[in-house]
Structure formats: C-alpha cells, structure tokens
Amino acid sequence: MEYVNFYERIHNVKNLKLLAERICQHYNLGDLIGQKHIEVGYEDFNMEIETTTGKYFAKIFNKSRPQREQMRLAEILKKTVSNQVRTPKIYEVDGDTIFTVEIENVKLSIILMEYIDGENMLFLNRDFRREELRQVATEMAKIDSIDYKVEPYYDEWTITNFKNEYDKKISKCLKDDKDLITKVYAEWKKVDFSKFKKAYVHGDIIKSNLILDKDDLVWIIDFSVLNYLPRIIELAVSMFGLCMTDTREKTIDNFNIIIEEYDKHLKIDDYELEQLPNVFNSICAMNVLQTSFIKNTDETFEENEHWLTEGRRGINLKFTTKDIRMLN
Known part of the structure; x- marks a missing residue:
C-alpha cells in the first residue's frame, strides 16, 4: 500500500470539496460547511466533514483495497457497534454501507461514520491515565x-x-535496526503459537486508533486488520501502543494495569502470561522492521517516526516475567 503520499492512496484526487459535497448529497447531510483531511493511518484516506446537520467522519478506501475487504470492514463495524463496543456507528443508505462515487474520472469507495467530538490520542502529547x-x-x-x-x-x-x-x-532496514530485530526474531521462533487461546482481535489498539471524547470516554476506531489470532497479541499490542512512558517504572505499572483489567473480563492463562514478554518484544521488533523499512526505502512521516522510536524503546525496555504482578 501507499504509505506517505496520502493523496496517492485515492488516485491523486485533490478536489476534496467536491467529494465532500457528493457525500453530503448521498447521505442527505445538509449543506456542506467544510472538510478536512485527517493525516493519520497507514492505509486509507480519512476526512472530517462539517455540514449544517453536524460533523461526520468519512473513510475513503485505499485504491488497492479490493471490494471484499471494503465489505469485510463494513460488516465488522456493524457487528462491533451492535455488541455495545464503544466505536463510531456506520451510516447506511437503503441498506448499503458503502458509497461509490466518481470524482475526476476516478471511482472511490467510501464509508461514513459517526463523528466523535474529541481528539486522536496520538496527538495528546501526554501519558495515558490509569482510568x-x-x-x-x-x-x-x-x-x-x-x-x-x-x-x-x-x-x-x-x-x-x-x-x-x-x-x-x-535487508532493507537501517543498519542499527537489523541487529535489534534479528535478536528478537530468534526468540520469536521459540514460541509455540498453537498453545495460545484464539479470538477475533482488533490487532491494532494503539494511540492513533483511539479517540478521547469531551466526556473523557475512550473510543476505539479502525478495525481494518481485525483477525482470528492468538488473543495475547491484542494484549501485547495495546501495551506497546499505549503504555510506554519516559520511565521504566511507570511503563511497567501501565502494563500491569492493562493486564489486570483485561483479566477481570477474560481470564489470561499461565502460558499466555509466561510468553507475554516474548510476544511484546516481537511486536516491538515488527514495528521497527516495518517503520525502518519504510524510512529506508520511502519518504518517512511523523507517525512512522513515532512508531519506529517506540519499537526501539520497547525492545530496550527488557520487559520480563518478573515485571508481571500476576506471576509474582
């Protein structure tokens, strides 16, 4: 997929005002007041639309996404909302969740979602609070x-x-990153993934996929990579994506808050806890692998630099089972 050039993701369509007007017409949103590109994410093109009836969030699918992936995401969003997960609802017209429109002789596929009045947590520039x-x-x-x-x-x-x-x-990663990644990869190969309990997991619960609203409620967005996977991956991704701070003590405390709260709802077994540091390190290494590759072969960007730094920092944290309160 195209990572850096957001407009390349949608065939270089630049007339966002016309696109927003067509969305307003299709969904009967009233008159357009304004639209704004949201520069977050690695995959699609996201846009905020303001009209006389309120604000809305539009996801314009990446040109490389086949129709089956688009439909897959729409169904996931509907099911997530119906199960009372705190995520924006998806709008439909005559039972259709995907709107296809032609702009500048290019067909674009769009889903429209509820706008959450708040801030993407990637840009809060502070550590997460315990609550x-x-x-x-x-x-x-x-x-x-x-x-x-x-x-x-x-x-x-x-x-x-x-x-x-x-x-x-x-082979195409930055030199210093190769050593970090390779050491973790050697440990990853020792994990028996068949022993883990599986579930459909979001798989990408990180700062950029959370919105904090005006009432201090956290909303989860972007279910594009939801998959049937070892559920320990969900836990470890969130630890990597949300819990890192400038001090090891606070970071480890944050890890334990996530672990213990999750365990209240879904019991974590001993093998999952024992392998959690290895899985966490593997997620850090995978983030270094992908972001270092992008930086070394393409033009990097702010979010990419953030996750590259966090991946390196996570590996160097040297998280072990001794840090997990439930095991000690």
Whole structure:
C-alpha cells in the first residue's frame, strides 16, 4: 500500500470539496460547511466533514483495497457497534454501507461514520491515565468476545507473519535496526503459537486508533486488520501502543494495569502470561522492521517516526516475567 503520499492512496484526487459535497448529497447531510483531511493511518484516506446537520467522519478506501475487504470492514463495524463496543456507528443508505462515487474520472469507495467530538490520542502529547487504560482494556475484552466470522486478512504488521516480513524486508532496514530485530526474531521462533487461546482481535489498539471524547470516554476506531489470532497479541499490542512512558517504572505499572483489567473480563492463562514478554518484544521488533523499512526505502512521516522510536524503546525496555504482578 501507499504509505506517505496520502493523496496517492485515492488516485491523486485533490478536489476534496467536491467529494465532500457528493457525500453530503448521498447521505442527505445538509449543506456542506467544510472538510478536512485527517493525516493519520497507514492505509486509507480519512476526512472530517462539517455540514449544517453536524460533523461526520468519512473513510475513503485505499485504491488497492479490493471490494471484499471494503465489505469485510463494513460488516465488522456493524457487528462491533451492535455488541455495545464503544466505536463510531456506520451510516447506511437503503441498506448499503458503502458509497461509490466518481470524482475526476476516478471511482472511490467510501464509508461514513459517526463523528466523535474529541481528539486522536496520538496527538495528546501526554501519558495515558490509569482510568483510560482500564477503559481500553474493558473494550478490548468486549471485542475479543465477539464471534465475527469474517475471512482472514493478511496484516504485514502482525507477528504471526514475522517470518514472511522478516525475509522480505530485513535487508532493507537501517543498519542499527537489523541487529535489534534479528535478536528478537530468534526468540520469536521459540514460541509455540498453537498453545495460545484464539479470538477475533482488533490487532491494532494503539494511540492513533483511539479517540478521547469531551466526556473523557475512550473510543476505539479502525478495525481494518481485525483477525482470528492468538488473543495475547491484542494484549501485547495495546501495551506497546499505549503504555510506554519516559520511565521504566511507570511503563511497567501501565502494563500491569492493562493486564489486570483485561483479566477481570477474560481470564489470561499461565502460558499466555509466561510468553507475554516474548510476544511484546516481537511486536516491538515488527514495528521497527516495518517503520525502518519504510524510512529506508520511502519518504518517512511523523507517525512512522513515532512508531519506529517506540519499537526501539520497547525492545530496550527488557520487559520480563518478573515485571508481571500476576506471576509474582
């Protein structure tokens, strides 16, 4: 997929005003007041639309996404909302969740969602509060309890694909990152993934996929890579994506808040806890692999730099089972 050039994701369509007007007409949203591109994410093109009836969030699918992936995401969103997970609802017209429109002789596919009045948590520039982490863990457990019954999706960032991605990209990573990644990869190969309990997991619960609203409620967004995976991946991704701070003590405390709150809703077994540091390190290494590859072969961008830094920092944290309160 195209990572850096957001407009390339939608065939270089630049007339966002016309696109927003067509969305307003189709969904009967009233008159357009304004629209704004939201520069977050690695996959699609996101836009905020303001009209005389309120604000809305539009996701314009990446040109490389086939129709089956678009429909897959729409169904996931509907099922997530119906199971009372705190995520924006998806709008429909005559039972259709996807709107296809032609702009500048290019066909674009769009889903329109409820706008959450708040801020993307990637841009808060502060550590997560304990209550926010507990909220996220509770919503994660809800997601991981839903039987989505959707077809698999190949996610190049998930650690079950570590071997494939490592073989393809390690040679093109930055030199210092190669050593970090390779050491973790050697440990990853020792994990018996068949022993883990599986569930449909969001798989990408990180700062950029959370919104904090005006009432201090945390909303989870972007279910594009939801998959049937070892559920320990959900836990470890959230630890990597939400819990890192400038001090080891506070970071480890945050890890334990997520672990203990999740366990209140879905019991974590001993093998999952014992392997959690290895899984966490693997997720850090996978993030270094992907972001270092992008930086070394393409033009990097702010969010990419953030996750590259966090991945390196996570590996250097040297998280072990001794840090897990439930095991000690």
